[in-house]
Amino acid sequence: MAEQPLIPESLSHAGLSERVAGIVLTRRAPRAWKIALVISALLTLLLLGSLAIVFTTGVGLFGVNIPVAWGFPIVNTIWWIGIAHAGTLISAVLLLTRQRWRASINRLAEAMAMFAVICAGIYPLVHLGRPWLAYYLLPYPDSMGLWPQWRSPLVWDFFAIATYLIFTLCFLYLSLLPDLATLRDRARSRIVQLCYGFLALGWRNSALHWARYEQANMVLAVIAAPLVVSVTGIISLDLAVSIVPGYHFTIFPPYFVAGALFSGFATVAMLAIIMRSLFALKDLITRQHLDYLGRMMLIFALVVGYAYTQEMFTAWYSGDEFYRMVYIDRWTGPYAPVWWSMIFCNVVLTQLLWFRRVRRSPLVLFGLAVTSNIGMWLERFQIVFTSTHADFTPAAWGTIWPTSWDWMVYAGSLGLFTFLILLFVRLIPLISMHDTRSKIHREDTG
Helix, strand or coil: CCCCCCCCCCCCCHHHHHHHHHHHHHCCCCHHHHHHHHHHHHHHHHHHHHHHHHHHHHHHHEEECCCCCHHHHHHHHHHHHHHHHHHHHHHHHHHHHHHHHHCHHHHHHEEEEEEHHHHHHHHHHHHHHHHHHHHHCCCCCCCCCCCCCCHHHHHHHHHHHHHHHHHHHHHHHHHHHHHHHHHHCCCHHHHHHHHHHHHHHCCCCCCCHHHHHHHHHHHHHHHHHHHHHHHHHHHHHHCCCCCCCCCCCCCCCHHHHHHHHHHHHHHHHHHHHHEEEEEEEECCCCCCHHHHHHHHHHHHHHHHHHHHHHHHHHHHHHHCHHHHHHHHHHHHHCCCHHHHHHEEEHHHHHHHHHCCHHHCCCHHHHHHHHHHHHHHHHHHHHHHHHHHCCCCHHHHCCCCCHHHHHHHCCCCHHHHHHHHHHHHHCCCCCCHHHHHHHHHHHHHHC
16 A cells, blocks of 8 residues: 655645644634533632642642652652653754654644743652752752752653753754744734744745754754653662562663653654644644554553563562562552553553554544553553552551542642643644655655
């Protein structure tokens, strides 16, 4: 079967600008977008209200207790960080390898990274218990001579998330400059022209501007790969540096990177399927794009499955009875449904991606992307909860479950992410116009 063209053969530069920029400047928002915006806004309000009550009452509202001293906050931090890191790494690696299918999905990946890291940053602040003292994590000179406790994972998380947030913002904003100039030039309202003109930083489409843009974009892309890997490794070391069986696993840094890319490609696939349907972009985000995303999901699902096998083998081969007990408990204990559901979502269901028809079906791929993200969340849950609920002292064993406040904050973070994405696609072109124009030009001249 011949591959579907990544862009319509009849698409011109003017037609591309009219369609993509028109979503922002002229087209009315679809009804489904408005409904989704209202629902996500309500969930965002739920997040703000829940956080206000937690901050005033205390983190005792969460299901965090002995022996599971790290509960929902660290689970969701790792899950959101994984999605965030994957977005930037996907865009950067596809740019460095000159992948032709990057143009239609890189903007969604970069936006996903930006908003996911915002959601991830909420949880370390919540986990502090007294977020108004969060500035204690900063290495600033003060009269009391206080410095951060560098052995604390919360300090590592702060610097990892802050570094990544700044980098992601720069990477996303740089990629927007040519498209912001297009919106400035096509806007009819003077106020809109001024707004986009201010954001475009005087872009005039000159050869000098393009040369500097390409150089800066390539430099940031080169920095992105080691930065993302190192930051994801730091997050994984929150667990791996301990001596707790189930946490103390040397493969965690690459394991977490693979898991992040798996959930990242799954989230990009979800967003691409939703946006192509919502804004009638099926000829710009084609089934061929979905096929490529499905292939990448399959690759990293296999890596994640290998990591699961390696972890179980290490527990058996090490001869450590405590490590072996962790896995017996995961298979048969109170959290066994979580472990088996994780295997079903991340290992069993993803084998359907071997089939081309599955990868090219928007509905089926969307379902697999959803179950993959659920599976990756369950993976984080079982690592954090099952490793500590039955530790070295049987008298301290206990079963801890999330409370309603845990779930409300988590649902609110999902609402915040969705709300920001929906606003983004109405204010910024969701497809990179300048990258797509470059692809049209290469195909016309090639």
